[in-house]
Amino acid sequence: MENKKKDVSLYSQTLTVLFILLFMGSVFIVSNRNFDLFETYRKYWTIVIGLLFIIVACTNITANKGRMNLSIDTILKGVFAAGVLESFFALAQLFKFLPSFNRYYTYTGSFDNPAIFAMLLSVSTPIAVYFAIHETVSLKRKTVWWIAALSLLVFIAFSESRTGLLAAILSSATVALSESEKLRKRLFNLHSLILLLPLAILLFYLIYRFKADSANGRILIWRIVMDMVKERPLMGFGPHGFTANYMEYQASYFLNNPQSRFLLLADNVNNPFNEFLLVLVNYGMMGLTIVFCTLVLIIKRIREFNGSCRSVITGLTIVLIIWSLFSYPFSIPFVWVITLLILTIAFKLVIQRTYKYSCPIIFVSCAVCMLLTLYRYFPEREWSMVSFRSQNEGKDIVLSDYIRLYERLSNNRRFLYNYGAELHYYGYYDESIDVLKECSSKLNDYDVQMLIGNCLQHTGDTLGAIERYCYANRMVPSRFLPQYNIMNLYIVSGDTVQAVRVANTILQKDVKIERSKAVQRIIREAGELLQTQNSQITTEITD
Template sequence: MMRWLLFFLTAAGTLFFNSSRFVDPWLVPKWGILVTGMVVWGLVTAVHWVYPFDRCPVRFRSWVEGGLVALVGVEACYGLFRAFAPGGGGVASLTGTLDNATGFAACLCVGFPFCLRLMGGTGWRRYAGVAAATVVLVAVALSASRAGILSLLAVSAVWAWKRLRFSPRVKGTTLAVLLLLLAGLLYGVKKDSADGRLLIWRCSLEMMKDRLLQGWGLGGFEAHYMDYQAAYFERHPGSRYAPLADTVQYPFSEYLNIGVAFGVVGWLAVVAWLVCLGRAYVRWPTVEKESGLLVWLAVVVFAAFSYPLM
């Protein structure tokens, strides 16, 4: 019971805790809560191994899932209320308890698989899951986070794949068409922003080519990216990306960020980690592991176009 309470408080703190006492009032307090919660959890678990005192209830996993669904539901509702209540800032202020729409959407996407898990239950659990999933979908869609929308689509498609009674060919064709239509729509909605990211990704790949194995180290992207962007425009003075150039501190892709910092070695470590997770599910599939795998799928898709690890 104590460990469940610590887990719930840590998760709640990483969503809701802000403090003006820090230079960064949005992210640093949440990281502080995360580290503190992990340390306390580790100490309690270590003591429990030596002297068992905290017996987990039979419904421990259900409590965890219900707690996470409640947290993301409250976060989504708070974000919508803050944005659209009288005096709110509208869609532009749809950030919830985070500093921007990207962080808001990332948190909701990570919690979304647990909403789907409750939807597979019965009674009040199903209704709670449907309500939470609906408000999360609405909040992410209104936040205009393209990475968030793609992430939710990927999670929903994988979750529905084995639950819809159609042939694999029909499901695969439908999913491919939906992805192509959605990708084209999301590109057209914010075309300049998408083209700006293409420029950043091209320059980031140039950085990787120069230090393919060892990378540039932590902080290497921020220290050297502008030099590569300047060199790109020297080689392509008439580039259509010229009006979109700006000061950049992040490559808007976790994979490129890891590749620039740690080279191919960093990529191999990420691939090995994801393969281990997938292998663990395939060898011993359970509904709890399916939820965990969907959480990582949400992160993997989101990370391709944004920076959820921040």
């Protein structure tokens, strides 16, 4: 009997430690020296160790005849600890002890985007609230938990992430309401609701006004996405549907709406900032229906769960739903880990009841997935290393590496773009065009079109280059570089009339980023061209 208890305890400790290591790795595997390489390590660490966790969990359930022993409280404290460590990481960046991973932001934590930093903290906040409410023994510990929750909210506010703040507040409120019957009675009455409704409207309005341009930019994206959905509503555009087609629709939108108020807000877009819309574009109503049914089932299972942590798991689910409405959380490794935790809790009872059948199937599936993951990992790691070394190695070595990797990574849109860019850099323009055209079937955006245009320009195809630059300009009308390149092509070809026309267009454009030195140089050169032409006309008239 004692041996059985020891085995159960060992399994529980192994699973708990493995999960915490999994989560910590998904957050803190990072390096300033080669961020992309370590981002690959972080992604594959999360997948492989996550699959290993599931395999060990299945072994645990089978060995204990349907019981899974997992210390949820310890795991939640581990997730919270990651949020606290991330806050200290950001403080070290703020005071210049550590470098930021994005030169445009003072601090980003262990990520290259402050929004992802805020995403992690919004996951940790409801956990702090949960333990603050559950702490009944020590008033000091209870106070520490509340201070921690408020501190995380302050960090989120300073990161200027509206979604992070909204997710943290709503999920924490959900935890507090679920845990406190007294609070529910106070809030869920007519007088309280009448008071809270205008406050909620004011909060949403302030969040919108805080970054109105950013919010309007997303409204533009969602509006264009609806045009895409109208064309293929049932099955969608396929796995690369959004990245291959969205910018083409954005170009068409501005072609038909040249005076749109969104002209300055449009940018190069590779994600709709809404996971549900991404599924809708790629897989249509069929895919979205499956997602919604799965989400409803998860929420139903969480409500049926009788454990004390039900409120915080509900809070974490709300965090992911809110982020899914306004961002791209499911491309972030630590979100996969939180999703794994939610699924483990939601389907724990189902798996325990059917462990004789479900555990072997899950075990074999995870083992196969792990082998496939490792098969994909090695070429991606090598590509990251080749990309990093390409600055110091000769073109023959770099291109031979890319040719070899192409066999394994030809379905990776980022690899194809990088391969095309390297070919362009080394002067293989025809080959670069071929690779970039292949890339455009998976990723067709402003950068791809500008690179193809530049290749065509170098091969002497002036009309083809102008066509590509015009296409890129329609994709992102606020950019100056496409028209600048067109102006220079007309100058080189001797078509002064067209060059002057484009120069006038450049001078009449609204400037999105006033301080951009590149934009200032382009405007100055366009002005000098017009001044030169006016001087020549004046001289001719005088003569």
